[in-house]
Amino acid sequence: MLEYWLGVATLTGIYMIAVLGMSVLTGFTGLFSVGHAGFMAIGAYTSALLTKTYGIPNIFGVISAMAAALIVGLLIGYPTLKLKGDYFVIATLGIGQATKLIIENLPGITGGARGLTGIPPGSSFLTVLIIVVVVIWILRNFLRSKQGRNCVAVREDELAAASIGTKVASYKLLAMGISCALCGLSGALLAHFMQYLSPSMFSIVKSDELVMTVILGGTGSLTGSIVASLILIPLPEVLRFGAVQEWRMVFYGLLVVLVIIFRPSGLMGNREFSIAGLRRFFENMRLRMKHGRAK
Amino acid sequence: MFFQQVINGLSVGGIYALMAVGYSLIYSLLNFTNFAHSITVTIGAFATFYFLTELFENIYAGILFAIVVAGILAILIQILGYSVLLKKNAQRIYLLITGLGISTMCDNLVIISFTSRFRVYPVNFSTKAINVFGATFGTIDLIILAVSAVALILVQLFIKKSRAGLAIRGASFSLETASIMGINTQKLIMIVFLIAGALAGLAGALLGAKYTAYPALGTNMANKAFISSVVGGLGSITGAVIGALILGIGEVLISGYLSSAMRDIFSYTLLVIILFVKPSGLMGVDIGDRA
Amino acid sequence: MQDKEAILELRNVSKYFGGITASEDICISVPKGYIYGIIGPNGAGKTTLFNMITGVYDTTEGEIFFNGKKINGLPTAAIAKLGVARTFQNIRLFGSLSVYDNIFTACQKNITYSLLDGLFRTPKCRRQERAMSDYCEELLEAVGLIEFRDQQADNLPYGLQRRLEIARAMATSPQLILLDEPAAGMNDEESMALTAFVQSIRDEHGITIVIIDHHMDVIMALCDHITVLNFGQLLAKGSPDEIQTNPDVITAYLGVDD
């Protein structure tokens, strides 16, 4: 029983890494993707095949996985992030679907739709925990850095960002790179944890779930993404009866719509949880009452 | 054989076009991709199926029913989902996410209500064949081809000739300017959603006849329509139709001469290539930001 | 005739949007250290000029020079890095960020640390961040926004939003600031305060300013030189006194103003 819950916790940590990647892309930079499960797939299969076929250590498999996802991500991001309009979203749809279809149709290499077995084990709870902590630390640093602030500026207003000297397309590409590398990492860890992969694990529904977790946690809050991951990712494991999975997705969809309409900053808002933040919150309330709202 | 494939491809392309025009209309007016479009397609197929099984076994009446139901659904989606965001001029990403939320919710409600089974229309025409110039065509393909052509021509006439169509074309340059000039933009938005929904419902009804009705039908097919609208150029209605026909014929030829597994790979690869080579598509124009 | 002292120069600049002529054959030369006014009825093409100077729009014809360097054709961010900052007619703040973060984001001139420094928050990164943070506090103090430091930009009253947008422009350490209708929607008292503020930006920070506005008292009190546009064309140029007595300007304003 303990082992089961440890497994759930490990899985939560693994998916959380992908959600954190999406948080940088969607939450902090304001870009939307419907194909990031594809980058998880690229990472998962890269590491699985390299370690299984060539016997290289898992750690190098995982690093190659991140590199592969990063490179593909930058390749599709580079031409489309320069454009105005929904081209980038479309590209993520294309890459997400294409990845899955290619995996399904190369049974000789990937095991096809029936899946890939015999992947070297790894991703113990402790390993995943350490990686999660390191990833959170690095992202926190990133968001407090000039580069992170520029990403947020792009989310807030591209034109205003450009007018203070932010190279909008470059920072979008940076966010894309970070999110893809993290999804690649998450996928690779998943491969070694499950020791089995199939293309259905990386469907468009999975991509949508990543986005929705970020939205529900709060665009622009790392803490929000972490909390949302901790609640939402284990949920399917807890709820295992009848049509409950479908109801779960109905609920997610509804909640996302309600959040966007009534509280676009998400459950946590764009605040990180901290004592200083709590103080700021009350300070803000006080000022708001004193000066009234604009317009 | 080849001729037959081309007709088949045109009929597939025709259905894609019905859905792609909806994407383009909404994109041209409001500058965002309606991710909830697919659900109106699914509902169109199920509406037809239940009309035929429960009410009245006439395919044309069933199609009409699907058009009405899907049109109403599209309007509801606009009113309940998008209108608040559009009114407060929300960032486009919020519209995309809302669309995703609506489609996730509705897709799963469809599974819960109708189960994941494949439903075959009780009208038996898919086996009938017609002989023309020595080639055989499925009746269903010819019906689809004719119905989509008529629908597309009607929409084209509406956009080109009617006053509302003129207003839509004008407003697609700048909704803000149109509203300053005293055009009722709310009404235009409603009309556009109604047309998009009605066409999607028609597409769903036809798709159900060709492939059976099932919950993921809308998503699978609307994605193809989405690709079509990109190939043709986002926001261009003519482009959407051309893109859809190219994609339809391409897919049918690929599955005919290679394998049906290669068909989807072809579509999504085409999408990625277009984005690399000419992202604005065959007929698209890039619209700049206004300071 | 190139003025050596000119910080900004527009040479025969035109912009057409399809059939609409937004600017036609505009020549403007802004001397360093001036507060330079651009006025004209709505739709005269004033904002379009700012958009061309900052690279938001490409010019259809003509050239734009900043400190003698041709800047038209450069991307917006590159022009901003050269030292051109601006505000927008309809305010564009980083709305969900705090006042402080709006300013801090714009303060980038002296930040040289790399992405890796940022990811691992190295001593170099910490040092520069601290220095910038001190600078931002000082700037907030100087522009009188320190009291609102942690308030969300969207929640500020309108006049303070305008002020914050100008402060954000100042935070980029520019040599030239373009102000697009900074007094729009302000009452007399507010526009008086704004006038003093703009004056101080030039006098205390030595920043050249180009200002578009409809408030004639603001323009006349501030500007060293004024250009009047009408229907995308240059109608008149001169000192505030000359402009106020120019018959063409009076007709244009009487004829078109709302």
Ligand SMILES: Nc1ncnc2c1ncn2[C@@H]1O[C@H](COP(=O)(O)OP(=O)(O)O)[C@@H](O)[C@H]1O
């Ligand atoms: N992006 C654009 N597309 C089409 N027309 C534009 C665009 N921007 C400005 N215009 C037109 O150019 C003219 C000048 O506009 P603008 O520079 O905003 O005037 P002003 O700032 O003097 O009020 C107007 O007729 C306006 O409609």
Ligand SMILES: [Mg+2]
């Ligand atoms: Mg203007």
